Amino acid sequence: LDRNISTLQRHLDRFADTGILNRINGQSLPARSGEWFDTHSPVDESHIARVARGGAADIDAAAKAAADAFPAWRDMAGTERKKILHAIADGIVARAEEIALCECWDTGQALRFMSKAALRGADNFRFFADRAPAARDGQMLPSATLMNVTTRTPLGPVGIITPWNTPFMLSTWKIAPALAAGCTVVHKPAEFSPLTARILMEIAEEAGLPPGVWNLVNGLGEEAGKALTEHPAIKAIAFVGESRTGSMIMKQGADTLKRVHFELGGKNPVIVFDDADQDRALDAAIFMIYSLNGERCTSSSRLLVQDSIADNFEEKLAARVNNIKVGHPLDPQTEIGPLIHKVHFDKVTSYFDIARQNGATIAAGGTAPDGPGHYVNPTLFTHATNDMTVAQEEIFGPVLTSIRFKDEDEAIALANETQYGLTAYVWTNDITRAMRTTQAIEAGMIWVNSENVRHLPTPFGGVKASGIGRDGGDWSFDFYMETKHVGFAT
Numbered sequence: 145l146d147r148n149i150s151t152l153q154r155h156l157d158r159f160a161d162t163g164i165l166n167r168i169n170g171q172s173l174p175a176r177s178g179e180w181f182d183t184h185s186p187v188d189e190s191h192i193a194r195v196a197r198g199g200a201a202d203i204d205a206a207a208k209a210a211a212d213a214f215p216a217w218r219d220m221a222g223t224e225r226k227k228i229l230h231a232i233a234d235g236i237v238a239r240a241e242e243i244a245l246c247e248c249w250d251t252g253q254a255l256r257f258m259s260k261a262a263l264r265g266a267d268n269f270r271f272f273a274d275r276a277p278a279a280r281d282g283q284m285l286p287s288a289t290l291m292n293v294t295t296r297t298p299l300g301p302v303g304i305i306t307p308w309n310t311p312f313m314l315s316t317w318k319i320a321p322a323l324a325a326g327c328t329v330v331h332k333p334a335e336f337s338p339l340t341a342r343i344l345m346e347i348a349e350e351a352g353l354p355p356g357v358w359n360l361v362n363g364l365g366e367e368a369g370k371a372l373t374e375h376p377a378i379k380a381i382a383f384v385g386e387s388r389t390g391s392m393i394m395k396q397g398a399d400t401l402k403r404v405h406f407e408l409g410g411k412n413p414v415i416v417f418d419d420a421d422q423d424r425a426l427d428a429a430i431f432m433i434y435s436l437n438g439e440r441c442t443s444s445s446r447l448l449v450q451d452s453i454a455d456n457f458e459e460k461l462a463a464r465v466n467n468i469k470v471g472h473p474l475d476p477q478t479e480i481g482p483l484i485h486k487v488h489f490d491k492v493t494s495y496f497d498i499a500r501q502n503g504a505t506i507a508a509g510g511t512a513p514d515g516p517g518h519y520v521n522p523t524l525f526t527h528a529t530n531d532m533t534v535a536q537e538e539i540f541g542p543v544l545t546s547i548r549f550k551d552e553d554e555a556i557a558l559a560n561e562t563q564y565g566l567t568a569y570v571w572t573n574d575i576t577r578a579m580r581t582t583q584a585i586e587a588g589m590i591w592v593n594s595e596n597v598r599h600l601p602t603p604f605g606g607v608k609a610s611g612i613g614r615d616g617g618d619w620s621f622d623f624y625m626e627t628k629h630v631g632f633a634t
């Protein structure tokens with residue numbers, strides 16, 4: 145821990161004088177208004193840095209830079225783009241420790257998970273780098289009378305708006321395919337966690353990315369974020385965040401007919417049938433809600449457990465939850481660090497009383513350690529019903545709500561009785577039941593007898609209030625590119 149703290153301090157010192165500046169057209173700039181905001185660590189509420197508070201004028205400059213840089217980037221050979229994106233991945237690997245330490249300090253996420261998230265960022269760049277040369281490849285679809293050809297071209301400058309949970313990994317997941325497709329980018333990271341977006345930008349430019357291809361504007365959602373979604377030069381918005389912010393962005397982008405891709409909230413069920421491997425299911429259920437502080441869109445925050453095994457399963461679960469180590473995020477032993485912000489801490493802890501009022505049992509946690517820092521104890525609500533607030537609202541913390549079901553039909557009905565539909569996890573050893581339930585569950589991604597294991601070529605996204613569109617693999621290129629059809633008479 146001490147070594148990690150002193151290494152972190154060296155990395156943070158550089159921000160002490162300059163603060164975190166915007167980066168527009170290859171230049172580090174304060175906000176045109178001269179205004180700043182501050183970022184604090186959730187560990188002890190200490191000041192980390194002041195951050196340029198970008199607004200409409202900064203977004204306008206960034207969008208113009210992205211528009212000016214677009215033709216040359218679009219026309220660069222895919223093999224050249226591939227080289228630059230691989231060089232970015234190399235740069236991420238070289239600075240992985242710095243990225244992980246800064247991310248933990250800025251977000252409160254535990255180092256044991258964040259060091260992997262930094263390297264996953266490099267994987268994202270490599271994955272899309274390898275696909276850059278073929279991104280524009282089209283198809284021949286000849287008919288009796290026409291030689292039909294489809295081609296794909298990049299959309300133009302795009303806006304990318306990211307949230308504060310795993311901000312580094314999510315930024316790479318959105319920006320790498322945009323660049324591989326030939327789009328230029330204006331990125332607006334979350335105001336609660338701006339550190340690693342700035343490091344990522346530096347890595348990209350050192351890797352040879354031309355100025356203006358990727359621009360970074362920090363700022364508040366209702367200022368810089370809003371201006372980005374309304375800017376006429378920006379052709380599309382890739383957004384990750386809350387469902388209600390997605391609605392706002394859709395309205396804001398309506399006048400300029402923005403193409404949108406939304407990855408939003410979730411209240412994902414993990415369904416455990418009585419024929420499942422219960423030990424594996426227990427491990428996975430714990431991992432999917434109590435890792436990454438539960439601040440994870442794909443977390444399994446609703447446990448649906450079959451009546452016949454529920455007493456035993458919940459008892460083992462509560463014992464395990466009580467043993468989870470809450471502590472300093474830079475301590476390699478820590479499993480749960482502090483929540484991102486006081487506002488979020490207040491939201492998460494408010495559900496402890498709500499659970500009591502709802503009539504659920506608090507089987508573990510339901511408390512917060514004494515400060516400083518926004519720490520909460522991992523929490524398990526049992527004997528809940530699906531209509532309770534704690535079963536319906538996205539709490540976005542290390543809080544699991546357990547609901548019992550009688551049979552398969554009831555499990556499916558409960559899984560679907562929510563506004564969300566991002567992921568679901570089904571645990572059963574009956575293959576036909578697995579097939580039936582996965583067909584019936586309303587979710588964009590379902591894992592059977594597994595926690596969430598990402599395979600990058602597969603589609604990622606949600607249904608209902610959890611999102612619009614898919615990315616991953618070629619789906620990312622569908623979003624960042626325009627498909628054109630030409631028919632030649634034969």
Ligand code: NAD
Pocket residue numbers: 305306307308309314332333334335363364365366368369370373384385386387389390392393396406407408409410440441442538540566606610611
């Ligand atoms: P948020 O919606 O509050 O903010 C996300 C981003 O949007 C921030 O950069 C913010 O500044 C910006 N923003 C806010 N208002 C805006 C506006 N009017 N116009 C433009 N931009 C605006 O979300 P958050 O609290 O930062 O993140 C947590 C949420 O993100 C959770 O709901 C979580 O489930 C979701 N999430 C979803 C996925 C997914 O893949 N589905 C992944 C990660 C997080």
